[in-house]
Amino acid sequence: MKKKTTGLEAVNGVFEISLGVNGAKRTFAVKNTEFLLDALRRYGYKGAKKGCDTGDCGSCTVIFNGKPALACLIPAFTAHGAAITTIEGLGTVRDPHPLQEAFVEAGAVQCGFCIPGMILSSKHLLDVNPEPSEEEIKKYLDGNLCRCTGYVKQIKAVKAAAKKLRGKGRVSGV
Amino acid sequence: MPHATVVKPANLKALWKLLPSISPKRKYLAGGTDLVTGANTGLNSAETWVDISDLKELRGIKETAAAVIIGAGVKISELEGSRLVGRWLPVLHAAIPHFASPSLRNMATIGGNAANASPCSDGACALCAEKAWVWLELKGKRRKLPLAALFKGPKKTALKKDELIIAFEIPKWKHEGAYLKLGPRSYFGISKVSVAAALEMDGGSVKTASIALASVAPVPLLARKTADYLAGRILNEENARTAAALVKAEVSPITDVRSEAAYRREMAGVLLARALGRIGRRGENL
Numbered sequence: 412m413k414k415k416t417t418g419l420e421a422v423n424g425v426f427e428i429s430l431g432v433n434g435a436k437r438t439f440a441v442k443n444t445e446f447l448l449d450a451l452r453r454y455g456y457k458g459a460k461k462g463c464d465t466g467d468c469g470s471c472t473v474i475f476n477g478k479p480a481l482a483c484l485i486p487a488f489t490a491h492g493a494a495i496t497t498i499e500g501l502g503t504v505r506d507p508h509p510l511q512e513a514f515v516e517a518g519a520v521q522c523g524f525c526i527p528g529m530i531l532s533s534k535h536l537l538d539v540n541p542e543p544s545e546e547e548i549k550k551y552l553d554g555n556l557c558r559c560t561g562y563v564k565q566i567k568a569v570k571a572a573a574k575k576l577r578g579k580g581r582v583s584g585v
Numbered sequence: 586m587p588h589a590t591v592v593k594p595a596n597l598k599a600l601w602k603l604l605p606s607i608s609p610k611r612k613y614l615a616g617g618t619d620l621v622t623g624a625n626t627g628l629n630s631a632e633t634w635v636d637i638s639d640l641k642e643l644r645g646i647k648e649t650a651a652a653v654i655i656g657a658g659v660k661i662s663e664l665e666g667s668r669l670v671g672r673w674l675p676v677l678h679a680a681i682p683h684f685a686s687p688s689l690r691n692m693a694t695i696g697g698n699a700a701n702a703s704p705c706s707d708g709a710c711a712l713c714a715e716k717a718w719v720w721l722e723l724k725g726k727r728r729k730l731p732l733a734a735l736f737k738g739p740k741k742t743a744l745k746k747d748e749l750i751i752a753f754e755i756p757k758w759k760h761e762g763a764y765l766k767l768g769p770r771s772y773f774g775i776s777k778v779s780v781a782a783a784l785e786m787d788g789g790s791v792k793t794a795s796i797a798l799a800s801v802a803p804v805p806l807l808a809r810k811t812a813d814y815l816a817g818r819i820l821n822e823e824n825a826r827t828a829a830a831l832v833k834a835e836v837s838p839i840t841d842v843r844s845e846a847a848y849r850r851e852m853a854g855v856l857l858a859r860a861l862g863r864i865g866r867r868g869e870n871l
Contacts, residue, residue, distance in 0.1 A: 421589040443589035444628040446621075465621055466689060478662070478691040484618050485692070486628055488591050489636060532688060554686020 419488055428491035432456065433500025441487035447473075448482035450490075451497060458498035458527045462556075469555035472528035473497050479532045481554075498527035501534065509579065510534055513572035514565070521559035529555040533569045541577055545570070593636040597751075600640065601724045604747060608632040613749065615658060615697040618689055642751060643696065646670065651757055657696025657750040661708065662687070664695065674755060675762030676781045680711035683766040683779070696750040699735060702742045702804070705776050709736070710799035711764055713807055714781035717755045723748040733797075736804035760785045760795075761867060763860040767852055769843075776800045777844035780832075780856040784815070784864050791815045796828075796857065801836035801849050808835045811857070825861040829854035 419426050421443045428439050432451070441450045448471045451459050462470035464483050471482040474496035502508035507515075510530045520526050529552060536543055536551040543551070548569050549562075557565065591614075592607060594600040604611075612631035614620075615638060621627060637643060643658030646667050653673050655664070664670050665681050684690055684707045698708035699719065709732065717732040723745055732753065735742050744750070760783045768774030779799035785792040794815040796808040811832045818824045838849035 418593060419591040424589060426589075426591070446628075466618060469686065469688065472688055475691075479688040480692050481618075481688050484621060484689075486614065486617055486620070486634070488634070489614070489617065489638075550682065551687050554688050 419491060421488075426488045426491070428488060430490050430492065431494040433496055439487070439490075441490075443488065445487045446483055447485040447487045447490050447495075450487040451482060451495075456497045456499055460524050460527060462524065467556070468525070469528045469532065470525050472531045472555065474531055474535065479535045496531070498530060501530065508534070509575040510537070510569070510572040513568040513575060517564045517568035517571060519560070519564040519568040521557075525555055525557045529557070529565060533572065536569070537573050537576055542573060543569070589632060589634075591634045591636055593639050595639050595641065597640060597642050597722060597725070597749075600635070600637070600749075604635075604724075607635070611635055613637050613700075615700075616660070616693040618685075618693045619697065619701045619703075637749070643694075648673075648757075653755045653757065655695055655753045655755070657699075657752055658694050659696075661685075661690035661693050661695060661698070665690065673757050674711075674715050675760065676714045676764055676783045677708075677711040677755075677762075679762055679764035680707045680766075680779075680781065683707050683764065683768075683776075695753065699732065699753075700742060700744065700750055702736050702738075702740050704739050704803055704805065705779070705800040706805055707764075707766065707776070707779060707799065709805040710779050710797045711781045712753060712755065713805050714762070714764075714783045714795050714797035715755045716758070716783070716795055717753045719753055720751040721748050722751045727751070729754070733805065733807045738803045758785060758793075760793075761864045763863045765856045765860050765863075766799075767856060775843060778838075778849050778852045778856055780853065780860050782857065782860040782864065784820070784861075786820070786864075789821075790819050791817065796832065798832070798836060798853055798857075800843070801838040801853050803837075806836065808832050808857075810835055815861075820861060820865040822862075825858045825865070828861060829858040832857045 424443050425440050439450050459482050460470035462468035466481050466484045472479050473482045502511045532555050548566050610632040614634045614636045643656045645656050646669050647654045653669050661684050670678050695708050713733045718729050719732045719735050721728050762783045764781050766776045766779040768776045781797040783795040794812040796812045798806045811828050833850050833854040836853045838846045840846045
């Protein structure tokens with residue numbers, strides 16, 4: 412019979428959750444009061460940055476079940492069974508994702524704190540819209556704040572990455 | 586809280602069966618986006634979280650002959666791409682780009698947005714203008730309210746303990762819509778004032794009107810006098826000016842960290858005139 416209710420019980424305030432992170436199966440022990448961002452960082456995924464911790468800055472953006480979401484607002488226990496991509500899962504230094512290449516080439520990075528979130532948001536934008544206009548890029552990156560730059564080079568980088576991805580026929584690029 | 590639990594029922598029947606067996610210190614959890622931002626919330630605020638994101642009855646956007654039905658668990662980003670929303674709900678469609686940020690729209694649900702009962706809610710304001718009804722269920726018993734009647738004050742609703750928002754039912758009526766929001770920046774800001782206008786047009790005249798405003802009253806406000814005034818009148822500059830003056834008398838804004846009462850009142854009129862102008866220009870009266 413199909414189970415009608417799934418549940419999790421915390422033992423001494425700790426839930427054990429199973430999830431996929433960057434394609435690998437992981438088990439996290441998370442506190443009942445903990446948010447996903449803190450759990451990810453504790454388990455070594457420090458590419459997800461802690462900026463505002465209130466859902467305003469976008470630095471903690473991860474791809475959660477296929478779409479960008481803010482890890483600082485996701486109760487960690489709700490990630491049980493979820494598939495997550497962090498910036499660590501997008502590319503490596505030796506084999507960067509075209510978005511990562513484009514951000515470096517365009518000089519779109521100053522302090523770098525907002526970049527993981529910005530790249531993950533951009534990745535989803537390019538997945539659903541391989542040829543976005545400048546206006547569409549601006550609107551899509553609206554929740555990813557940068558305090559160093561004027562966003563000009565980041566928008567340029569997203570455009571360049573879109574071109575690279577179209578050229579490679581690699582639109583969905585993880 | 587050492588005995589914390591999370592339950593995630595798959596349907597409403599399972600939910601109502603389950604509730605008596607769990608801690609009375611329980612809360613529903615949907616998109617979770619308001620958990621850290623509201624007062625007295627956070628993950629310490631319940632012993633048992635009733636995660637409603639699997640409830641199949643809360644999913645999907647459907648239509649009947651007379652209405653569009655939006656499940657309470659529908660994410661804002663699902664509304665964005667919905668053909669039915671695009672066709673029948675012009676005010677809601679226009680409001681979506683103003684709703685938080687793209688990533689938050691992937692998380693937040695339309696039901697949670699209403700349950701949070703924020704006076705500045707873009708979703709609730711737009712749905713009120715669309716003449717939405719809300720379906721509630723408690724232990725298998727359903728009731729239906731005009732959405733505006735759900736809101737009793739800032740963060741206060743007519744929901745009884747454990748009662749759940751199931752869906753929104755929006756009647757199909759032929760209308761034009763506009764949604765204008767004034768915030769600290771064009772997008773991703775909390776509004777100082779928002780105006781939602783839905784007009785059923787007959788040539789250059791307004792047949793019926795429904796006007797809602799956010800952030801200028803303790804609840805998302807239906808401006809009934811202003812809407813009544815517009816009904817049956819030609820949509821021209823003079824009538825738009827009178828409507829703007831009327832709406833300024835209907836709002837009851839406060840001064841807070843986001844804006845000042847007098848400015849909000851003034852801008853409620855300005856935004857309404859602009860919204861009417863936007864709709865009027867489509868018919869070339871304004």
